[in-house]
Amino acid sequence: MGPKYIPAQSLEEALDTLDRQGDKTRVLAGGTDVMVAMRTHRMECGTVPEFLLDISALPELKEIHFKDNQVSIGGAVPFRVLESHPEIQKKWPLLARASSRIGSPQVRQLATLGGNVGSASPAGDGITPLVALSAEALVRSARGSRRVPVEDLITSPGNNALAVDELIVSFFLKAPPQPEACFFDKIMRRQAVAIARMNLAVQLALDASGKISAAQIAAGAIFPRPGRLTEVEQLLLGQKPDEKLFAVAGEKAAGMMLKVSGQRSSMDYKAPALKKLVAWGLKQAVRKDFLKQE
């Protein structure tokens, strides 16, 4: 028999359900990961949850609020909304672009930002821009609430740091000073609906003299969880952008990947691919900013 479906009518009711039976319940947002996982598990080992708690209609999780230079995005906002929202496109183009690269239009209609973080894939295309932009998540349970950097919510491939009674209610992002100086892309096996082999999110800012004054760079699928390329960020700060610098940045990124993930057979492909992707991404981010100033 399948799990009992519970359509949550309010946030309080959802949190109460998780408080009482979170260990037997799977939260359901868009279902694009949960339903696939349940099918596979059912066939393989029969680990189907007792309850499916549908949070996709809760208003608090569907809202987008702008205040000053910040946005809060509900945990159950689908990528289709994020890719097409004019204000997100204007102030957080990195997130809008990454959202537009997820799955197909049908998948993006259902798939949510909270679900992407909940699934904790090292290749999550919604996670990398959040990590680059230092986003925080508001996590709630019947016990209370906490704000956590998104980077800390992912612990290892497929595992998040949420307790069984916790829900991601929203994400908080500050607007970068030069939104257009950004880049997102991913490398995958084929161009259609495929999981990224590697993805990269870059957000830069340049000062009046043309030097890099802010660098926020995150990569997915090169570490066990999406993470910042801190050594690359430090290398870039205060430097004038040029191709030689970006090539060194690519080398540094590959070095970081090897240090964290170790030398494995996939590195023969991944190291040169990452070098090129980082150098290309930085060039694109800078070029966009220059173009905008012209």
Ligand SMILES: Cc1cc2nc3c(=O)[nH]c(=O)nc-3n(C[C@H](O)[C@H](O)[C@H](O)COP(=O)(O)OP(=O)(O)OC[C@H]3O[C@@H](n4cnc5c(N)ncnc54)[C@H](O)[C@@H]3O)c2cc1C
């Ligand atoms: C054909 C196809 C193509 C895909 N392409 C991509 C792609 O290009 N890039 C990519 O990154 N992913 C891709 N995915 C994976 C998937 O679509 C994303 O991970 C998506 O963001 C999951 O969101 P969802 O709302 O469907 O999550 P669900 O499947 O509903 O949930 C996923 C997990 O998160 C938990 N969860 C959901 N919402 C919350 C919340 N608010 N608080 C706490 N936990 C929560 C659930 O319990 C579950 O464990 C693809 C999937 C399919 C089927």
